[in-house]
Amino acid sequence: MNVIVAVDRNWAIGRDGDQLVYISEDLKHFKALTLNHTVILGRKTLTTFPGGRPLKGRRNLILSRNPSFAPEGAEVFSDLETLLAAAPEDAFVIGGASVYAALLDFCDTAYVTKIGGRFPEADCFFPDLDARPEWQIAEEGPELEESGLKFRYVTYKRA
Numbered sequence: 581m582n583v584i585v586a587v588d589r590n591w592a593i594g595r596d597g598d599q600l601v602y603i604s605e606d607l608k609h610f611k612a613l614t615l616n617h618t619v620i621l622g623r624k625t626l627t628t629f630p631g632g633r634p635l636k637g638r639r640n641l642i643l644s645r646n647p648s649f650a651p652e653g654a655e656v657f658s659d660l661e662t663l664l665a666a667a668p669e670d671a672f673v674i675g676g677a678s679v680y681a682a683l684l685d686f687c688d689t690a691y692v693t694k695i696g697g698r699f700p701e702a703d704c705f706f707p708d709l710d711a712r713p714e715w716q717i718a719e720e721g722p723e724l725e726e727s728g729l730k731f732r733y734v735t736y737k738r739a
């Protein structure tokens with residue numbers, strides 16, 4: 581499977597239940613990569629989407645232990661095993677922190693948007709792939725900039 585994430589220099593990914601920052605160019609990049617694929621996410625990340633609704637044009641597999649949680653347009657799974665049995669190989673794990681931590685070992689490609697700043701108020705993180713020898717950089721895009729924020733797309737592959 582694939583994983584896609586936006587991180588700051590400390591591999592931070594969020595604060596107070598929301599993204600650190602929204603970069604519209606990165607949102608387009610995320611859509612282009614995930615459209616027509618399956619996305620896998622945690623119940624808390626769903627709440628950060630517009631209207632708290634699943635992503636259009638994608639099959640949404642959501643993890644939640646709440647048996648009465650049944651959002652329209654999504655499939656809900658209460659455990660990893662059942663979810664993994666339903667997830668196709670080309671699925672994208674799209675967060676949040678708990679779901680990344682649980683499913684990173686099942687992924688072989690990581691699409692990382694590296695944001696060139698530090699957000700000290702961040703409260704959740706992605707594992708530092710640069711500190712994991714099994715993950716190698718396969719492709720590194722040029723530095724981009726939006727509203728004064730520098731960022732770059734980096735693809736890691738499991739060696």
Ligand SMILES: NC(=O)c1ccc[n+]([C@@H]2O[C@H](COP(=O)([O-])OP(=O)(O)OC[C@H]3O[C@@H](n4cnc5c(N)ncnc54)[C@H](OP(=O)(O)O)[C@@H]3O)[C@@H](O)[C@H]2O)c1
Binds near residue numbers: 584600658674
């Ligand atoms: N920078 C990025 O690229 C990015 C991407 C996505 C999210 N984020 C950020 O990540 C943060 C959210 O991460 P989070 O870790 O707090 O929440 P999360 O992973 O989105 O969702 C956690 C919820 O998922 C369910 N869950 C997780 N593991 C499960 C399992 N093994 N079995 C069954 N259900 C499971 C539980 O739902 P129930 O409580 O309903 O049981 C749990 O409370 C936010 O700040 C968000 O903005 C950042």
